[in-house]
């Protein structure tokens with residue numbers, strides 16, 4: 001376990017991974033962290049998760065999202081609108097889950113990447129076809145790749161603070 005402050009500050013987008021598997025236990029912990037996120041309506045969150053470990057599936061997926069290429073596992077986040085109470089809030093619900101997952105990956109000594117899918121229609125259509133999301137209520141949101149960072153790709157602190165973006169009392 002890593003200190004929360006360190007997790008938040010050192011998380012980086014990890015785009016290349018070592019040739020080492022991630023345990024099923026860690027994959028489950030990452031998904032549990034996703035489901036722990038705030039959602040627009042408790043009990044009516046849209047999130048569902050597809051775990052992809054099969055090498056052929058990963059190779060096929062990397063034709064759509066190239067950064068999947070070296071990842072030992074990819075998790076597709078699907079917004080199932082039928083589950084949602086607030087039908088227009090899914091991008092926010094899904095984003096909250098995705099960020100929690102990336103932070104849990106760092107907590108476990110892993111690295112992750114948010115591979116964007118929605119709202120790029122062409123990418124969404126390709127991912128939907130690959131995963132048989134044939135219902136318009138099943139929306140592919142993003143793909144979180146997870147793995148041990150390749151050499152030179154370790155999580156590390158990068159200062160993103162910008163005081164000019166803070167306003168006091170009025171904009």
Ligand SMILES: Cc1cc2nc3c(=O)[nH]c(=O)nc-3n(C[C@H](O)[C@H](O)[C@H](O)COP(=O)(O)O)c2cc1C
Pocket residue numbers: 011012013014015067113114115116117
């Ligand atoms: C909505 C969203 C979509 C993203 N899509 C991609 C992507 O398709 N490919 C990629 O390499 N990085 C993607 N990223 C990662 C960003 O490029 C990355 O977070 C940003 O450059 C800041 O770097 P950091 O995560 O290391 O702080 C995405 C991030 C977000 C939030």
